[in-house]
Amino acid sequence: MSERTLRLVGAEERRARPSRNGCDSPHVKRAFDVVVAGVGLAMSVPVLGVIAAAIAAESPGGILFRQERVGLEGRTFRIHKFRTMRAEHDGSLVSISGDARVTRVGRMLRKTKLDELPQLWDVVVGDMSLVGPRPEVPVYVAQWPARLRKEILSVRPGVTDPGSIAFRNEADELAVADDPERHYVVSILPRKAALYAAYVRERTFTGDLRILADTAVAVLRG
DSSP, X not given: OXXXXXXXXXXXXXXXXXXXXXXXXXXXXXXXXXXXHHHHHHHTHHHHHHHHHHHHHHSSSOSEEEEEEEOGGGOEEEEEEEOOBOSSOOOOSOOOTTOTTBOHHHHHHHHHTGGGTTHHHHHHTTXXXXXXXXXXXXXXXXXXXXXXXXXXXXXXXXXXXXXXXXXXXXXXXHHTSSSHHHHIIIIIHHHHHXXXXXXXXXXXXXXXXXXXXXXXXXXXXX
């Protein structure tokens, strides 16, 4: 390949990449995550207490739901959420609209996304980021397209991402499927993986701020 061709290829690659500056440094992103998640945890202590009391009062079982997910570079970690289902249920990995396993408090938490608040701790300890591809369970990660898997796992998973906004009402789509779990694997999972990979390729600090703002708007709109 000639020197001129190499220069042209390099120019095309540079144009294809998103514009980056000092704010897009992983260190800046990590510092932002720690500060915002730490402040968010401190400010939400009263809310966390009220939610914990409501969960405990409604049904027996733990306050928190913990589950193994796949994170940065394929390392597994335990994600934290407020428990929104009865402690004893059939163990299906997907949930549809009107799922009988979901408690009354759980429905409210899911609608407002307050069940995700404990993930601020996962951000503080470094397992997650505020913005990044949503972490999946190992069995679903194994079913991501192989060409995308390494790319998606090259960054910390996030509390929110473009896929979280696009699939905010995925439970409604699953509710009309004959086999919700199969529909998730065959139809929804590939679409999510494509959005995850696109985020990784195009991510910028200002883009993350827009995603956080868009997430807040989506939650407020219900």
